[in-house]
Amino acid sequence: MIRLTVNGRQTDVDADPDMPLLWALRDIVGLTGTKFGCGIGQCGACTVHVDGKPVRSCVLPVGSVSGSITTVEAIGETEAGKRVQAAWLALQVVQCGYCQSGQIMAAAALIARGPSPTDAAIDAAMSGNICRCCTYPRIRAAIKAA
Incomplete structure (x- = not known):
């Protein structure tokens, strides 16, 4: 179980730590505003903020996220x-x-x-x-x- 802070709320995600943050947000947390574009971090459709900084969530392993995540929904x-x-x-x-x-x-x-x-x-x-x-x-x- 991986604990994330997403849009100001703590949530536990049952996922492999290597799963891209994008899929954890979309498929597990249910926040579908963040889009899949290229899967290699080149197009920007998957951009979210971690501690206020833009990151490409399609290439960021969910297990490596330690900061607060903000998605387009918030x-x-x-x-x-x-x-x-x-x-x-x-x-x-x-x-x-x-x-x-x-x-x-x-x-x-x-x-x-x-x-x-x-x-x-x-x-x-x-x-x-x-x-x-x-x-x-x-x-x-x-x-x-x-």
Whole structure:
């Protein structure tokens, strides 16, 4: 049994310690907002926060997680998450929406570090978050608005 703190609640997960955190969150805990994209940590769809830092949950073994996990289901409870979600809605960022949980999690971590990121900071924070619909200009505008 592995004890996790997910979205402020402690939960016990009966899983192999090598199971990716993504599958523990989706299949055991029942939080399906975090998406599977590539399975190798390259697309960003599976991004969650561990102690406020964005991580790729598809390649992170659940047994190695010792910090507090925040998923897209609870990011709106943080100040940065509220700002990012409001900007996403105001600027109608979402097209198909599949990548957006990972995009929002990466953007919220960036905004939490500083409210007015430069283009270079946005590029660095969002690199590796792939959007098949190519809504990158709207994503950048929403980050600047947040």
